[in-house]
Amino acid sequence: MIIILKPKTKQEEIDKLTNELEGEGVKVNPVIGTDLIILGLVGDTSKIDALKIEANDIVEKVMHVQEPFKKANRLFHPDNSIVDVNGSQIGGNKLAMIAGPCSVESEEQLTFVAEEVKKLGANFLRGGAFKPRTSPYSFQGLKYDGLELLKIAREKTGLPIVTEIMSPYDIEIFERDVDVIQVGARNMQNFDLLNELGRTKKPILLKRGLSATIEEWLMSAEYIMAGGNENVILCERGIRTFETYTRNTLDLSAIPAVKKLSHLPVIVDPSHATGKRFMISPLAKAAVAVGADGLIIEVHNNPEKALCDGPQSIRPNDYETLIQELKAIAAAVGREL
Secondary structure, eight states: EEEEETTTHHHHHHHHHHHHHHHTEEEEEEEESSOEEEEEEEEEEETTTTTHHHTTTTTEOOOOOOOOOTTTTTTEEEEEEOOETEEEEEEBBBBBEEOOOOOOOOHHHHHHHHHHHHHHTTOOOOSSSOOSSSSOOOOOOOTHHHHHHHHHHHHOOOOOEEEOOOGGGHHHHHHHHOOEEEOOOGGGTTTHHHHHHTOOSOEEEEEOTTTTHHHHHHHHHHHHHTOOOOEEEEEOOOOOOOOOOOSSSSTTTHHHHHHHOOOOOEOOHHHHHHSHHHHHHHHEEEEHHTSEEEEEEBBOGGGGGGOOOOOGOOOOHHHHHHHHHHHHHHHHHHTTO
C-alpha cells in the first residue's frame, strides 16, 4: 500500500500518521521529496482501512500495490536510485563501466588488465576469484588467493573491485575486502545468501537467474532490501531460451521493463549474454540505447590462453574502440561516459 501525502505536510504530522500506521503492525518507509511525500507500507495491510486514511487532511490518496515486491517498487520510490561506491556512482547520468577478466589468473595478468581498462575509461574492476562452473573439472578460480590479487590491483589502480560471492560463510571477508559483492545467476535464488547480504551495507550486484522472470529477479532484490540493505544493482546477463547458437539470449526488453517497475539501477553483461566475442560490441551499444545504467564486460590480455571464458572476452584495444563508439550513443540518450 502507498499513501501519498499532500505537499508541504509538516514533519510532525508525518510522524504522527507513521506512528498510527506502525501501531497497526506494518512497517512504514517514508520517501520525502521536494514535490512528493510518500509513505510505503510493508507487511500485512489487510487490516488497514484505506477510506479512514484518506479521510485524514494530510492525505492526497491511497494506492494498493499489486506487485509482490515493495521496497524495489518504483511506487515506493519514484526517483531513480543511485548507488555510491567509494565516490563512483551506479545509476546516475554517467554510465558505470565495469571491466576486467572473467577469472583472476595471476598478479601480472590482473594488474595489466586493470591498468589498461582504467586508462581506457573503466571506473570499476571486475574479476572472478570464486568461479561457479557447470563442470566440476573446469577451473574454479583462485578463491581467497584471488581476492588478495584483486586487492593488489585495486591498490595500484584505485578502481573499486567487483567480484562474485558463493557462500554465506564468506560474507565477513567480502564485506571487509570487496567494494561491490556480485551474486551470480546461479545464486539469484539462494535465499540464505540473500538474507545474509541484506544485513550488510555493501553494494550488491544481483545478476538475473538463468531462467528467471523479471518478477522473480525483483523478488530476489526484495530479499536483500527487506534485510535492510537497499544498495542493490540489477544485472541482465542473458537468459536461457530454445536458441543454441548463443550461450544465452540477451533480454534487452528487460531494461525498460525494470525501469518502469523499479527504481533500482540496471546494468548489462554483454559478455555472458551470448558467449561470443563479436556480439559484445553491438549488444553493448543496444544496451546503452535502451537505458542501461552501465556495462560489465570481460577484458583479457590474451583471450586465447584465458583459463575461463576466453571466447567471450575482448582485448584492451577492442575495449578502447568500443568505449569511443559508445560515446555517441550515450550522448544521444542523454547519458555520458
